[in-house]
Amino acid sequence: xxxxxxxxxxxxxxxxxxxxxxxxxxxxxxxxxxxxxxxxxxxxxxxxxxxxxxxxxxxxxxxxxxxxxxxxxxxxxxxxxxxxxxxxxxxxxxxxxxxxxxxxxxxxxxxxxxxxxxxxxxxxxxxxxxxxxxxxxxxxxxxxxxxxxxxxxxxxxxxxxxxxxxxxxxxxxxxxxxxxxxxxxxxxxxxxxxxxxxxxxxxxxxxxxxxxxxxxxxxxxxxxxxxxxxxxxxxxxxxxxxxxxxxxxxxxxxxxxxxxxxxxxxxxxxxxxxxxxxxxxxxxxxxxxxxxxxxxxxxxx
Numbered sequence: 001x002x003x004x005x006x007x008x009x010x011x012x013x014x015x016x017x018x019x020x021x022x023x024x025x026x027x028x029x030x031x032x033x034x035x036x037x038x039x040x041x042x043x044x045x046x047x048x049x050x051x052x053x054x055x056x057x058x059x060x061x062x063x064x065x066x067x068x069x070x071x072x073x074x075x076x077x078x079x080x081x082x083x084x085x086x087x088x089x090x091x092x093x094x095x096x097x098x099x100x101x102x103x104x105x106x107x108x109x110x111x112x113x114x115x116x117x118x119x120x121x122x123x124x125x126x127x128x129x130x131x132x133x134x135x136x137x138x139x140x141x142x143x144x145x146x147x148x149x150x151x152x153x154x155x156x157x158x159x160x161x162x163x164x165x166x167x168x169x170x171x172x173x174x175x176x177x178x179x180x181x182x183x184x185x186x187x188x189x190x191x192x193x194x195x196x197x198x199x200x201x202x203x204x205x206x207x208x209x210x211x212x213x214x215x216x217x218x219x220x221x222x223x224x225x226x227x228x229x230x231x232x233x234x235x236x237x238x239x240x241x242x243x244x245x246x247x248x249x250x251x252x253x254x255x256x257x258x259x260x261x262x263x264x265x266x267x268x269x270x271x272x273x274x275x276x277x278x279x280x281x282x283x284x285x286x287x288x289x290x291x292x293x294x295x296x297x298x299x300x301x
Contacts, residue, residue, distance in 0.1 A: 001068075001095060001115050003137055003169045007191070010067050011035025012292045014182055015171060017196035018072035018098060019205075020044065020148065021263065025057050026204035027281055032067040034285030036195075039070035039098060042085040044206070051085055055092045070096030070119075075104050090114055100149075103127075103134035119171060123151030125161045138169030140194060145175035145220075147196045147269035149234045152225070156188065163189045175220075177271030179291025183299065195288070197269040202281045211266045212278055214239055219273035229265050240266040 007013055015037040016027070023040035031038030045051040058069055071094045075082055086107060089097055093114045099107065100121045108118045112135075119138035120131040128139050141162055143155035151158065155174050162170060172185040173194035182193035199205060201212040214237050224238045244265050 001117060003117065003191075006037075006068060006096065006117055010037060012179065012182060012289050013186070013192040014288060014292075015039060015070070015096075015192055015194050016199050017147075017173065017194055018044075018070070019196055019200065020267070022200055022205050022207045024204075024206045025054050025061070027199065027202060027206070028058055028069050029061045030202075030204050030281035031199075031285060032062055032069050034282045035067050035289065036285050037067050037070060037096065039072060039096065041072040041074070042081070042089075043074060043079070048081055048084040048088060051081075052088050052092070055088060055094065059092060068095035070094065070098055072098040072100060073107070075099045075102035075107060086110060089116075098140070099136070103131040103136060105134045108135045119169070121149075121173075122162075123149075124153065124158075128162045128166060132166055132168070136168075138171055138192075139166055140171040140173055141190070143172065143174035145223075145235070145270035146173045146194075147200075147235055147271075148267045149230075149232050150174070150225070150269065152233070155185075159185075159189050175269055175271040177274035179288040179293070180295035182288070182292050183295040187299070197271050198274060198288075199281065199284060200268060201275045201278050202284055203278055204281045207266075211237075211240075214266065215268060215272055215275045216277060218268065218275075220270040223268060223270055223272065234267060235269055237266045237268050237272070240264065 016031045018039040018041045020041055028038035028040050042051050097111050097118045103120050111118050117137040119140050120136045121140045121142055122128040123142050131139050141158045142151050143158045144152050170190045171192040171194050172190035176193050176195045177198045185193050200207050201215045222238045223235050225235050227233045
């Protein structure tokens, strides 16, 4: 599958990001059936066996006319499951692999071997250059305001710097919460929009009700960027931080330690102000599609 093939199967050029402890089969399937690419982290299942069960379930619920789905793999020595989970992705020919914390040529080669695509998360130019050297198909520019482990650079600066050397697929992440933001990203030089926080309060999200309620009540002013949770800078809902005891001296955490931290300290991006209520995933997708079409008609004729 080429990037063009992938884009051609989407109703709008948008990907719903793999959110730790939030994205599961129901959110992925409903997103794909609505015409956007749905994704989830392999580590949202506690074992590789459970991960494979999700892969089988998602593939069984999706049809040939639905959008492709994707899986996020943490490519880092702290993740002991990466090779086992990659083998399962190869076995089940997952259409899109999103890699984080490491761009590995051998992984890219394995995914290309069955016709899949690899997109890689970056927060700065040097990371993007390494991803390009590894042969990835797309670079996800995680700009300021994104949920989770996010960068601090303006999306204008980050997309411009990456486009100086990269002519492949570019996906922009950071406060995406409106279909018009996809069109704006394209005008800036990106190819796809990347949505996360907008879907945390979706009916099919695995987020607990308390997290959904906090998302509805919050706005951009309620987001704090800190490295005191996992040792890496990330955006979190301030009320959940205030209710927790943070590390005095943050350092690298194991996968299990990080999972425990994120259960009660909830991540979100600056786009949280767009979350007004709990709604079905398909309804959220349909609204984004309508907003995108309206923006294109207004500015592109």
